[in-house]
Amino acid sequence: QEQLVQSGAEVKKPGASVKVSCEASGYRFVNYDINWVRQATGQGLEWLGTMNPNTGNTRYAAKFQGRVTMSRDTSRSIAYLELSSLKSEDTAVYFCAKVGDGSSPLSYLYYLDLWGQGSLVSVSS
Amino acid sequence: QSVLTQPPSASGAPGQRVTISCSGSSSNIGTKTVHWYQRLPGTAPKLLIYNDNQRPSGVPDRFSGSKSGTSASLAISGLQSDVEGDYYCAAWDASLNGLVFGGGTKLTVL
Numbered sequence: 001q002e003q004l005v006q007s008g009a010e011v012k013k014p015g016a017s018v019k020v021s022c023e024a025s026g027y028r029f030v031n032y033d034i035n036w037v038r039q040a041t042g043q044g045l046e047w048l049g050t051m052n053p054n055t056g057n058t059r060y061a062a063k064f065q066g067r068v069t070m071s072r073d074t075s076r077s078i079a080y081l082e083l084s085s086l087k088s089e090d091t092a093v094y095f096c097a098k099v100g101d102g103s104s105p106l107s108y109l110y111y112l113d114l115w116g117q118g119s120l121v122s123v124s125s
Numbered sequence: 126q127s128v129l130t131q132p133p134s135a136s137g138a139p140g141q142r143v144t145i146s147c148s149g150s151s152s153n154i155g156t157k158t159v160h161w162y163q164r165l166p167g168t169a170p171k172l173l174i175y176n177d178n179q180r181p182s183g184v185p186d187r188f189s190g191s192k193s194g195t196s197a198s199l200a201i202s203g204l205q206s207d208v209e210g211d212y213y214c215a216a217w218d219a220s221l222n223g224l225v226f227g228g229g230t231k232l233t234v235l
Contacts, residue, residue, distance in 0.1 A: 035224065037170075044127055045162070045170065045213050047224040061223050095169060110217040110224065111160040111175040118169050 002026035004096050004116035011122045017084040020119045022096030029077035030054040033099045035112055036070065036081045040092040050099075053079060059105070086123045093118040128153065129214050129227035136233040142202040145230045147214030149195050153225055157217045159197040161190055164229075165210040173212075174199060206234050 007021040022034065036048040049060035051070040058070045069082040079096055100113035130148040137143040147159065161174040172181050174190035177197065187202045201208055214227040 037224075037226075039164075044229040045164075045215075045226040047226065050224070059222065062221070097170075100172070100175060105217055105222070108156065109158050109176055111158070111172065111215075112162075112170075112224075113172050113175070113181060115169040115171070 002098075002114050004098060004114055006094075006096060006116040006119045009120040009122070011124065012086050014087055014123055014125055016086050016123075017082060018086060018121050019080055019082040020094050020096075020121065022079045022081070022116050024077045024079070024098070027098075029072075030074055033103070034070070034072070034079040035097045035099065036068075036094060037097060037112075038092040038094045040089070043092075046092075048081065048083075048094075050105075051079060083121075086121075088123050091121065091123045093120050095119075127228040128218060128221070128225035129216065131212075131214060131227035131230045133228065134231045134233065136235055137204045138235045139204055139206070141204050142200060143204060143232065145199045145201075145212055145214075145232070147197045147199070147227050149197075149216060149225075151195060152220035153195075153216040153218040154192065154197055155195040156219060159190065159192055159214055159216050161188075161199045162213045162215065163208075163210055164213065170213070201232070204234050208232060209234050 005023045035050045051058045053072045071080045096116040097112035098114040100111045103110045158176045162170040164170045177192040178190040189200045211229045218225045
């Protein structure tokens with residue numbers, strides 16, 4: 001059974017960094033891009049970026065360029081999201097999600113078929 | 126503001142059919158496929174529709190998707206209280222080179 005299991009809640013001070021993990025099981029980790037999406041309270045879903053676990057290549061949303069780093073440990077099938085220079089506006093639930101079959105930014109098809117349970121990141125002084 | 130535009134709320138009586146719209150542009154919905162996600166209270170988002178109108182296995186056929194030009198719709202028939210939650214449309218945007226979401230629609234079963 002395919003599954004993404006994320007790390008637990010984090011509380012950080014403004015200016016600090018946070019690293020969230022996402023462990024994949026039940027499928028071949030390196031075959032499907034991992035995306036990161038967040039949702040602040042009362043707000044909609046917001047895409048942070050995507051990573052190819054096979055090559056390590058990343059594509060980040062312009063808003064987060066310079067502050068976000070996506071990485072992976074292929075030996076353990078774990079993807080990581082690191083966000084630096086945290087602000088109170090970064091308080092949100094962060095989700096990892098796997099792309100579905102056939103998804104590619106170069107094609108007409110790109111969707112997220114499996115999501116982690118979410119990791120709450122709270123930023124407060 | 127979200128790149129894709131959805132109504133903030135929708136509602137219907139039990140058993141009725143409701144549709145949720147999603148409006149975009151030629152760089153996203155006009156040239157890429159649309160997918161829809163359901164987020165029920167306290168749960169992670171779940172894929173409902175992909176490739177404009179395809180249902181993943183396990184999603185009941187009371188959920189259906191359609192697209193015309195730069196707009197898409199999600200229809201939910203036979204409303205029951207278990208579908209109350211937030212619904213989001215999404216598509217890859219070729220100009221922004223990223224995944225874009227609608228602002229979400231809160232569905233209430235009256």
